Amino acid sequence: MVKIGLLGHGVVGTGVVEVLKNKAEQLVELTGEKIEVKSVLVRHDYDVDYKEKFVYDFDEILNDDEISIVVEAIGGTDPAYRYVKSALEKGKSVVTSNKELVAKHGYELMNIADEKNINFMFEAAVGGAIPVIHGVRNCLKANKVNSIAGILNGTTNYILTKMIDEKQSFDIALKAAQELGYAEADPSADVDGIDTCRKICILADIIYGNHILPEDVHTEGIRNVRIEDVDILKLVGGAVKLLGVAKRTEDDKLFIMTAPHVVFNQGILYAANDVFNAAQLETDNAGLMSFYGRGAGSLPTASAVVNDIVECVCADGTIYPSWADENAKMVADYKTVPYQFYVNVSDDAEKVEEIFPTAEIIHVKGCTAFITEKISENELGEKLSGFTVNSVLRAL
Ligand code: NDP
Ligand code: HSE
Numbered sequence: 154m155v156k157i158g159l160l161g162h163g164v165v166g167t168g169v170v171e172v173l174k175n176k177a178e179q180l181v182e183l184t185g186e187k188i189e190v191k192s193v194l195v196r197h198d199y200d201v202d203y204k205e206k207f208v209y210d211f212d213e214i215l216n217d218d219e220i221s222i223v224v225e226a227i228g229g230t231d232p233a234y235r236y237v238k239s240a241l242e243k244g245k246s247v248v249t250s251n252k253e254l255v256a257k258h259g260y261e262l263m264n265i266a267d268e269k270n271i272n273f274m275f276e277a278a279v280g281g282a283i284p285v286i287h288g289v290r291n292c293l294k295a296n297k298v299n300s301i302a303g304i305l306n307g308t309t310n311y312i313l314t315k316m317i318d319e320k321q322s323f324d325i326a327l328k329a330a331q332e333l334g335y336a337e338a339d340p341s342a343d344v345d346g347i348d349t350c351r352k353i354c355i356l357a358d359i360i361y362g363n364h365i366l367p368e369d370v371h372t373e374g375i376r377n378v379r380i381e382d383v384d385i386l387k388l389v390g391g392a393v394k395l396l397g398v399a400k401r402t403e404d405d406k407l408f409i410m411t412a413p414h415v416v417f418n419q420g421i422l423y424a425a426n427d428v429f430n431a432a433q434l435e436t437d438n439a440g441l442m443s444f445y446g447r448g449a450g451s452l453p454t455a456s457a458v459v460n461d462i463v464e465c466v467c468a469d470g471t472i473y474p475s476w477a478d479e480n481a482k483m484v485a486d487y488k489t490v491p492y493q494f495y496v497n498v499s500d501d502a503e504k505v506e507e508i509f510p511t512a513e514i515i516h517v518k519g520c521t522a523f524i525t526e527k528i529s530e531n532e533l534g535e536k537l538s539g540f541t542v543n544s545v546l547r548a549l
Contacts, residue, residue, distance in 0.1 A: 155184070155466050156191040158214035158245070160236055161226035162199055162207075164334035165250045165277070168455030169224055170203070176459065184466045191220055194227075211236050215243055222465050224458060225249040228338055234258055241265040241273060246468075248461040250277035250454055253342075256351035260364040263475035270470045274461035279352040280305060280430045282453035283446040284460070289359055289434070290473060296436035298360045300400030302414075302549060303432035304425050305352040307449030308336045308343035309375050309395045314426040317383050317392075335428055335449040345374035346395060346411040353397025356432070357409055361399070364479040365409060371487045373412040382497055382544050385517045390418040391495075393546065394425070400435075406485035415495045415524075415548040421445055422549065491527035493548040498522075499541040508536050524548055 157173070159166055170190055173180070180188050192208045199207075211232070214220055223240040225247060227233045233254050237247050242265060249255065255262075255275045266273035276286045280303070289298065304310050308330045315326035327344070330336045335343075342348045350372040354365045375395050383393050394416050399409040416422040421443040425431035430448030435441055447453035464472060498505065498521050502514055505523050512523040525533065533545070 155186045155188045155221060156217075156219045157188065157462065158192050158194070158217065158220040158223045158240075159190050159226065160194045160211070160214070160223065160233070161228070162193055162195050163226065163228075164451045165226040165454050165458065166193070166224075168451035169226065169458050172452060172455040172459045173462075180459075180463060184463055186466055188462060188466060192217065215239055215245075220245060222246045222248065222462060224462065225251055225254070226458070227251070228253070230254055230257060237262060237273075238265065241269060241271065244269050244271060246272040246274070246465040248274045248458055248465060250275070250458055252278040252348065252351040252355060254278075256354045256367050259355065259358060260475055260478055263473070267471050267475055272465045272468055272472055274465060274473075275355070276461050277454045277457035279355050280432065280444065280446065281307060281448040281450065282456050283430055283432070283444050283448065284457070285356070285432050285444040286359065287460075288444055289356065293434075293436060293439065293442075296438045299435045299437065300398070301353075301356055301360060301432060301434045302396050302398045302422065303353065303356070304394050304422060304430050305397045305432070305448065306343055306346075306349045306395060307428035307430060307447070308340065309346075309349070310425065310430065310448065311335060311428045312344070313375060313378070313393065313395070316380065317387075318426070330428075333428070334451055343374075344376060346372040347374075349395055349397045350411040353399055353409060353411060356397070357399040357407060358476045361401070361407055361483075363477045363483055365407065365484065366479055366481065369481045369484045371410045371412070373410075375413055377544075378413050378546075379497075379544055381520070382495070382522070382546065385497070385515060385520060385522050386415055386495070388517055389515055391415045391548075392418070392423050394422055396422065396549070398549075402485050402490055404485075407483050408485045408487060408490045410487045412547055415546050417549075488530040491529055493527055494525045494530075494533055495544075495546045495548045496523055496525065496533075496537065497543040497545075498537075499543060504540070508539075
């Protein structure tokens with residue numbers, strides 16, 4: 154019998170209880186062990202039929218020698234960091250869905266797990282149900298990943314889909330995302346790109362091998378996305394998506410950022426709508442590769458958490474080594490890296506053709522919009538100095 158201590162009884166925590174229950178027999182077949190939630194750390198009671206499992210003091214879980222795996226589904230870093238660190242130090246493996254915790258403290262926590270020969274697992278922290286972390290860790294060993302671009306936040310993708318396809322207001326779409334259990338406790342983490350930034354940092358940590366701190370990464374959210382631009386782009390097969398992007402630059406630095414991007418209709422990033430997330434990787438041997446699935450929600454997220462629990466149960470020691478420590482110097486100045494841009498100006502097309510002779514003009518009545526060839530943001534700024542600029546978006 155494997156006993157779990159569960160921290161938090163919200164969207165993810167209740168999902169974990171449910172999946173462990175509805176897959177109980179399958180999990181015994183897979184692991185040879187019955188996996189049971191022994192204790193659930195809560196701050197107040199909930200009306201469920203397993204109230205006897207509720208505990209109100211973390212030390213009851215920490216000091217319970219029968220509990221070998223702690224599942225953290227509280228969120229944030231205080232007290233989650235303290236609890237997770239002390240559980241690992243006590244020799245308990247930890248599974249978490251908390252991207253803030255992993256993005257900030259992953260290096261330290263993975264090293265503690267390594268020292269103790271146990272596991273610190275966090276598949277659900279990126280892409281909800283999608284096994285993207287397992288994919289990049291386990292299935293691309295014969296590849297170099299040149300770049301990754303992902304829709305990594307279900308809430309903002311849901312909001313953009315509802316605003317664009319159903320003409321819902323931002324506030325109504327956000328409220329629905331909250332009711333569906335997709336949004337963070339403070340939804341500005343979703344809307345302002347902070348959550349996506351944490352997730353692209355975690356993927357970059359794994360792929361590129363150094364701990365990249367979110368504060369070193371340029372981050373924009375969706376608040377300034379204009380419906381006018383979305384409508385123009387729709388006419389030419391484009392859509393606006395909030396992406397986390399990371400890639401090696403020619404001078405072996407890391408270009409990494411979170412920002413709304415224009416994507417065109419030949420790929421998974423264009424097709425992923427609603428709460429769905431998608432990640433697209435460019436690799437040297439496997440070529441282009443995609444991951445796609447539900448990025449948030451109770452059971453989809455619990456599916457990833459429970460898979461990690463199964464891996465902990467079956468593991469003979471630490472499975473995944475840590476990445477290296479922080480190295481802020483490896484992050485490139487994002488304004489100097491060449492990129493394509495979508496630009497909307499109030500000037501006439503002749504002026505655009507004069508200053509941007511290679512640009513692809515989008516011929517839509519009543520506006521002047523164009524896609525540049527690859528150019529750095531610094532250079533773009535200089536070229537646009539004589540224009541009346543309505544909007545600029547990065548384009549993939
Ligand atoms: P919820 O807000 O739904 O649940 C958090 C739970 O933790 C609540 O039950 C809350 O209790 C409890 N909690 C908070 N502080 C404490 C504390 N000090 N002691 C005990 N319990 C506490 O959040 P989610 O379940 O949505 O998210 C949990 C984590 O999973 C977050 O890191 C989130 O980013 C991540 N995540 C969420 C996904 C989703 O789809 N929702 C998907 C992937 C990851 P109370 O009821 O008293 O507030
Ligand atoms: N708030 C997050 C999202 C939860 O919407 O993607 C999943 O990490």
